[in-house]
Amino acid sequence: MATTEDTIAVRISKELADRIISGVIEPGSRLRQDHVAEEFGTSHVPVREAFRRLEAQGLAISEPRRGVRVAAFDLGEVREVAEMRAALEVLALRHAAPHLTPAILDRAEEATKAGDKSRDVRSWEEANRTFHRLILTPCNMPRLLSTIDDLHAASARFLFAAWRSEWETRTDQDHRAILSALRQGNTESAAATLGRHVQWIGQKPVKTASGRTRDAFAIVG
Amino acid sequence: MATTEDTIAVRISKELADRIISGVIEPGSRLRQDHVAEEFGTSHVPVREAFRRLEAQGLAISEPRRGVRVAAFDLGEVREVAEMRAALEVLALRHAAPHLTPAILDRAEEATKAGDKSRDVRSWEEANRTFHRLILTPCNMPRLLSTIDDLHAASARFLFAAWRSEWETRTDQDHRAILSALRQGNTESAAATLGRHVQWIGQKPVKTASGRTRDAFAIVG
DNA sequence: TGAGTTGAAATTATAGATAATTCCTGCAAT
DNA sequence: ATTGCAGGAATTATCTATAATTTCAACTCA
Numbered sequence: 001m002a003t004t005e006d007t008i009a010v011r012i013s014k015e016l017a018d019r020i021i022s023g024v025i026e027p028g029s030r031l032r033q034d035h036v037a038e039e040f041g042t043s044h045v046p047v048r049e050a051f052r053r054l055e056a057q058g059l060a061i062s063e064p065r066r067g068v069r070v071a072a073f074d075l076g077e078v079r080e081v082a083e084m085r086a087a088l089e090v091l092a093l094r095h096a097a098p099h100l101t102p103a104i105l106d107r108a109e110e111a112t113k114a115g116d117k118s119r120d121v122r123s124w125e126e127a128n129r130t131f132h133r134l135i136l137t138p139c140n141m142p143r144l145l146s147t148i149d150d151l152h153a154a155s156a157r158f159l160f161a162a163w164r165s166e167w168e169t170r171t172d173q174d175h176r177a178i179l180s181a182l183r184q185g186n187t188e189s190a191a192a193t194l195g196r197h198v199q200w201i202g203q204k205p206v207k208t209a210s211g212r213t214r215d216a217f218a219i220v221g
Numbered sequence: 222m223a224t225t226e227d228t229i230a231v232r233i234s235k236e237l238a239d240r241i242i243s244g245v246i247e248p249g250s251r252l253r254q255d256h257v258a259e260e261f262g263t264s265h266v267p268v269r270e271a272f273r274r275l276e277a278q279g280l281a282i283s284e285p286r287r288g289v290r291v292a293a294f295d296l297g298e299v300r301e302v303a304e305m306r307a308a309l310e311v312l313a314l315r316h317a318a319p320h321l322t323p324a325i326l327d328r329a330e331e332a333t334k335a336g337d338k339s340r341d342v343r344s345w346e347e348a349n350r351t352f353h354r355l356i357l358t359p360c361n362m363p364r365l366l367s368t369i370d371d372l373h374a375a376s377a378r379f380l381f382a383a384w385r386s387e388w389e390t391r392t393d394q395d396h397r398a399i400l401s402a403l404r405q406g407n408t409e410s411a412a413a414t415l416g417r418h419v420q421w422i423g424q425k426p427v428k429t430a431s432g433r434t435r436d437a438f439a440i441v442g
Numbered sequence: 443t444g445a446g447t448t449g450a451a452a453t454t455a456t457a458g459a460t461a462a463t464t465c466c467t468g469c470a471a472t
Numbered sequence: 473a474t475t476g477c478a479g480g481a482a483t484t485a486t487c488t489a490t491a492a493t494t495t496c497a498a499c500t501c502a
Binding site (some may be wrong): 007008009035042043044065066067148 | 443453454455456457461462464
């Protein structure tokens with residue numbers, strides 16, 4: 001990774017984003033600039049800029065003069081992100097479809113296979129993100145793609161929060177259906193399947209700290 | 222405006238956003254932190270934070286160690302924003318529809334009338350934004366609404382760039398059709414009209430600095 | 443003409459000062 | 473005894489001032 005190219009603020013924001021997404025830092029916990037600054041061996045100014053970036057991605061919320069907290073989320077926000085992804089990824093796919101080459105679709109199929117073989121959440125999520133990115137990037141709409149990227153980050157966070165450790169391998173039929181429709185030039189069918197696929201919200205019982213079990217929800221597509 | 226509540230960085234970002242949107246600062250021109258800092262009577266640190274906010278809204282782009290520029294835009298980006306707005310506003314309207322009250326619809330009609338009577342771009346834009354905000358806010362999806370807000374800011378910028386001074390009053394049939402459909406409880410029809418409405422791209426010949434005329438484009442909905 | 447170098451200007455980072463908020467402790471009142 | 477309210481210390485966010493890199497352009501010399 002070309003970390004030397006980036007500014008310190010960018011480096012810090014990437015590292016913090018990774019921790020928030022993976023759940024190392026819990027939702028609602030405070031991000032204290034002096035602590036972060038000390039950890040990264042810098043002063044607090046670049047840390048503040050990193051906070052602004054996280055805020056823009058929706059990973060943190062800041063209240064003036066009261067500091068920054070890791071954004072909390074509930075089932076409502078999971079649904080919201082799922083629906084926004086459905087709307088925007090369908091839009092992106094419609095524009096990308098004419099520019100999709102067999103080579104790209106082959107790589108997307110590789111990503112699907114990698115996802116099916118994944119034995120942990122983390123590698124599944126990476127494969128899944130690769131698939132979506134591959135078929136959407138050719139739409140050539142930078143603003144749209146960057147918004148979708150932020151939504152994927154949120155999705156990954158929900159996913160890791162629910163499926164902290166356990167993960168059962170499963171074959172992704174939707175991805176295959178989308179690829180097959182795209183190969184046949186049937187864009188509308190592919191878009192429709194993608195829209196449904198992304199809105200599917202998985203449900204899983206998890207044990208809370210108090211020993212009780214409750215349901216956790218996440219986007220699994 | 223409760224400017225004392227905000228932090229200095231927020232105040233600066235709002236003021237700069239306003240200037241960028243209204244076209245006072247031209248696309249591509251550099252934003253120099255020292256100059257801005259001097260103008261606002263502060264140091265450069267809050268200015269840098271303001272720049273990060275503008276970046277997140279898509280109004281500015283920053284290249285590491287090379288400064289911040291006002292984002293440029295072309296017809297492609299106008300189209301992109303129009304399509305994103307169509308997708309997201311339709312989504313928002315579907316969720317807002319069940320919560321719309323006659324009182325809200327009446328206020329939306331007032332906003333439409335105000336837009337029809339507007340004799341300059343600025344007040345038309347404000348009325349138009351009020352209309353959209355009124356019928357979408359009840360969807361209760363904060364993330365979606367804030368994304369739509371950023372897109373509206375971009376739209377306004379395109380609009381002001383094209384219709385710098387001249388503006389001809391026109392009655393907005395789409396807004397009326399949307400309201401009438403909503404009053405009859407026909408959400409799908411309202412959503413379809415809104416989707417088309419927002420994607421309509423106005424076209425207008427403008428004189429360039431070199432005396433030639435070319436076409437300018439903007440979202441007029 | 444063109445490559446290399448120097449110097450001014452701007453961005454980025456550091457350290458320190460200021461102001462606000464939180465948290466704790468002690469006292470009073472119910 | 474417990475709740476509620478001050479007051480003050482400690483923590484934290486915000487801003488200013490200053491220093492260190494980096495970039496860009498102009499100028500010199502081959």
